[in-house]
Amino acid sequence: MTTLASPFTRRVLSVVRRIPPGRVATYGDVAAAAGGPRAARAVGTIMRQCGSHDVPCHRVVGAGGALGGYGGNLELKRALLRAEGVVVAGSRIREFAERQWLAPRGGTARRQNPLSQR
DNA sequence: CCGTTGACGTCGG
């Protein structure tokens, strides 16, 4: 095990793992949360590798609510999302803005702010 | 190390 992947990759996997059921995140958002706002494509490359089911890769979708890809098994991706309550019409996610999940700020998030007052 | 590939994103026609 032992971290075969680069820091960025493991960060991406970390983020995807945190996506709650019934919610979705775009490749771009995941990339940004992982520290590479311009690495949306790289996230796709990583997802493709995602052989482990520990990562809900089906919750990662395209920008604007596009379905994105799934190794040619888009039907499966649709079914999985649908099973979580996400309505998919054609290659588009309905109420995308409401379904979209954004990772909390601060990356891995630090505990609360010791002095959180603005 | 370099060139190619690809589950992306944004803009223009």
Next chain:
DNA sequence: ACCGACGCCAACG
């Protein structure tokens, strides 16, 4: 709304 061109980044050969 659909298609094409560019850009960006990591993985693969």
